[in-house]
Every structure is written in structure tokens, then in C-alpha cells.
Amino acid sequence: MKVxxxxxxxYIGSAVLTALRDxxxxxxAPVRRPEAVGQVEQAGASAVLGDVTDxxxxxxxxxxxxxxxxxxxxxxxxxxxxxxxxxxxxxxAFGGTAKPYLxxxxxxxxxxxxxxxxxxxxxxxxMTSWRVGIERRLLESSVAVTVPxxxxxxxxxxxxxxxxLGGRDEEGRVxxxxxxxxxxxxxxxxxxxxxxxxxxxxxxxxxxxLAVSGDSPTVRQIxxxxxxxxxxxxxxxxxxxxxxxxxxxxxxxxxADGAKARGLGWAPTRAGVLEPTxxx
Numbered sequence: 001m002k003v004x005x006x007x008x009x010x011y012i013g014s015a016v017l018t019a020l021r022d023x024x025x026x027x028x029a030p031v032r033r034p035e036a037v038g039q040v041e042q043a044g045a046s047a048v049l050g051d052v053t054d055x056x057x058x059x060x061x062x063x064x065x066x067x068x069x070x071x072x073x074x075x076x077x078x079x080x081x082x083x084x085x086x087x088x089x090x091x092x093a094f095g096g097t098a099k100p101y102l103x104x105x106x107x108x109x110x111x112x113x114x115x116x117x118x119x120x121x122x123x124x125x126x127m128t129s130w131r132v133g134i135e136r137r138l139l140e141s142s143v144a145v146t147v148p149x150x151x152x153x154x155x156x157x158x159x160x161x162x163x164x165l166g167g168r169d170e171e172g173r174v175x176x177x178x179x180x181x182x183x184x185x186x187x188x189x190x191x192x193x194x195x196x197x198x199x200x201x202x203x204x205x206x207x208x209x210l211a212v213s214g215d216s217p218t219v220r221q222i223x224x225x226x227x228x229x230x231x232x233x234x235x236x237x238x239x240x241x242x243x244x245x246x247x248x249x250x251x252x253x254x255x256a257d258g259a260k261a262r263g264l265g266w267a268p269t270r271a272g273v274l275e276p277t278x279x280x
Contacts, residue, residue: 001025001026001066001067001200002025002026002027002028002064002065002066002067003020003025003026003027003028003065003066003067003068003069003200004027004028004029004030004061004062004064004065004067004068004069005017005020005027005028005029005045005068005069005071006029006030006052006068006069006070006071006072006086007070007071007072007073007104008027008029008031008040008043008045008071009029009031009036009039009040010071010072010073011153011156011158011159011189012071012104012150012153012189012192012193013069013071013072014043015156015189015190015192015193016069016071016192016193016196016197017029017040017043017044017045018043018044018193019190019193019194019196019197020069020196020197020200021043021044021045023197025197025200026046027044027045027046028045028046028047028048028061028064028065029045029046029047029048030047030048030049030050030051030052030058030061031047031048031049031050032049032050032051032052034049037049048061052072052082052085052086052089053081053082053085053086055085055088055089055092058085058086058089059089059092059093062089062090062093062094063093065099066099067099067100067101067102067200068090068094068099068100068101068102069101069102069104069196069200070083070086070090070101070102070103070104071104072086073104079130080130080134083103083130083131083134084134086103087103087134087137087138090103090138090143090145091137091138091141091142091143094143094144095141095142095143096142097143097144098144099144100144100145100146100199100200100202100205101138101143101144101145101146102145102146102147102148102196102199102200103135103138103145103146103147103148104147104148104149104150105131105135105147105148105149105150105208106128106131106149106150106151107149107150107151107152107185107210107211107212107254107256108124108125108128108249108252108254109122109124109128109131109132109135109149109208110122110123110124110254111123111124111125111252111254112182112252112253112254113253113254113255113256114183114253114255115255115256115257116185116210116254116255116256117210117256117259117260118149118207118208118209118210118260125245125248125249125252126245126248127245127246127248127249128249135147135208139207139208143205144204144205145205145207146199146202146205146206146207146209147207147208147209148192148195148196148199148209148211149208149209149210149211150187150192150211150212151184151185151186151187151210151211151212151213151254151256152184152185152186152187152273153186153187153188153189153192154186154187154188154189154273154278155188155189155190155270155278156189156190158189159189160184160250161186161222161273163242164176164177164219164222164223165222165223165226167241167242169231171229171231172228172229173228173229173230173231174223174224174226174228174229174230174231175230175231175233175238175241176219176220176223176230176231176232176233176238177219177233177238177242177247177250177251178219178232178233178234178235178238178247178250178251179220179232179233180218180219180220180223180230180232181218181219181220181253182218182219182250182251182252182253182254183216183217183218183219183253183254183255184216184217184218184219184222184254185212185213185215185216185254185255185256186212186213186215186216186217186272186273187211187212187213187258187268188213188268188270188271188273188278190270191211191213191266191268191269191270192211194266194268194269195209195211195261195266198261198264198265198266199264202264206260206264209260209261209264210256210258210260210261211258211261212256212257212258212261213258213268213272214256214257214258214268215272215273215274216254216255216256217273217274219250220232221274222273222274225273225274225275225276235247235251238250238251
């Protein structure tokens with residue numbers, strides 16, 4: 001298929017690009033910066049220079065694609081408007097067709113829980129609460145939409161686990177997020193990418209799909225896996241260090257097994273987050 005992929009230079013998007021190419025798909029990657037053209041072309045995609053929030057331009061790109069994957073995010077105060085604009089263009093271009101569309105969400109949508117599933121009640125932190133309305137709009141439209149929701153993504157030397165492990169005190173100890181007793185439900189970025197390929201090939205859209213490996217260690221366990229000392233913080237101290245919105249999200253206590261994704265034919269195979277080869 002000819003797949004239009006937003007966010008092809010990002011953390012998840014770049015892994016998805018590789019997985020799509022390995023699966024034999026051709027990839028078209030919208031990019032906003034001229035310097036990104038060479039990056040995506042070197043990775044095997046065709047670059048098109050433009051702004052996905054420009055409804056007319058983005059609609060023209062979608063019209064030439066067999067499928068689309070949205071993995072881009074500004075990760076700032078403009079994120080809600082950005083995703084809303086993409087959703088509007090996709091509904092206009094793909095509505096009433098069988099063209100598959102994957103819209104990236106995240107596990108924070110469901111708040112804390114020790115056995116989260118796709119039908120769990122929504123309870124997002126403030127920084128991602130805007131996702132609910134946009135995703136509901138897509139799921140209630142005539143678009144053949146699937147909404148993968150990755151957990152805490154790690155691997156390739158990036159992700160929130162690296163943010164955690166990079167926070168050190170003057171003695172070199174890892175600063176925990178709060179007391180570190182909360183669980184993070186994790187997934188390797190390359191396993192996420194493999195799931196996107198599986199979802200793209202489904203005969204019918206699957207709604208929300210949690211992209212989690214089933215491995216949900218505590219933040220303390222993740223920090224201790226680095227082989228150095230750790231130091232808990234008060235929630236207020238972490239909020240001062242990382243900002244209150246992100247801290248609220250990182251303090252969520254989440255566990256999930258990803259059974260729905262496995263039932264669709266996905267099997268995570270990469271090293272776990274507590275293994276040094278998994279984080280690298």
C-alpha cells in the first residue's frame with residue numbers, strides 16, 4: 001500500500017516508517033522543515049513539504065494514499081488543535097471509504113488502574129484530556145479508524161524511561177518520580193511499530209488498541225535497573241522539577257496486558273525495559 005505517515009522523523013514515527021518499509025509498503029511522509037526531507041528520504045520514504053494543519057494541502061495528500069497513519073505531535077500547547085485539524089482532514093478525505101487510518105493515542109487516556117483494557121473508563125490527566133473528544137469524533141465517523149494507544153515507550157536510547165534515568169542528584173542517584181511506587185505499563189518502540197503494521201493489515205477497523213507488552217514494572221524498578229542508587233522525591237518536588245502537568249501523568253499507576261493486540265496477531269519480541277539491551 002501507499003501509506004501517508006505523519007511524524008516520520010519523530011520517535012514512534014521513525015520506527016513505524018522502518019517497519020512499513022520492511023513490510024513492503026511505500027511511504028509518503030509530510031514534513032514541515034526542508035531539512036527533514038533528506039532524513040525521511042534516507043529512511044526510504046518519499047517526502048512532501050507542507051503543513052498537515054493546512055486542510056486543503058493535507059487533503060490533497062490524503063487523496064493519493066491508500067492508507068494513513070498519524071504519529072506526529074507537537075507535544076506542546078498546540079497539540080489539541082493540531083490533532084483536531086488532522087482528524088477533520090482525514091474525515092473529509094477517508095470518510096465513507098475502506099481506506100484504513102491509524103490515529104496515535106496513548107495509555108494515559110485511561111488514568112490509573114491495575115488491569116486496564118480498551119473499555120476501561122476514560123480518566124486522562126489534564127495534559128492529554130483533549131484526546132478524548134477528538135478520538136470519539138473519529139470513532140463515531142465513517143472513517144475506518146483504529147486508534148493504537150502506546151504505553152510508556154522505550155528503546156533506541158529514547159523515551160520517557162530515558163527522561164527518568166537522566167534525572168540525577170549531586171551524588172549521581174536517579175531521582176524518582178514521586179516515591180517511585182507507581183507502575184508504568186511499557187512497550188519497546190520497535191514492538192509498537194510492528195503493531196502498527198499488523199493494524200494496517202486488518203480486515204476491519206479495531207477501535208482503541210492498547211500497545212503494551214504486559215510488562216508493568218514500578219518506576220523504582222526501572223530506575224534501579226540502571227545499576228545506580230535512587231532517591232525518592234515528594235510529588236511537589238517532582239512537579240517543580242518536571243512541571244505539574246507532566247508529573248500528574250507520570251504519577252499514574254498503570255498496568256495492562258495488551259490482550260486485545262495479541263488477539264489481533266501481534267506479539268512483542270523485544271527486550272524488556274529492565275534489561276539494558278531493551279533501553280539502549
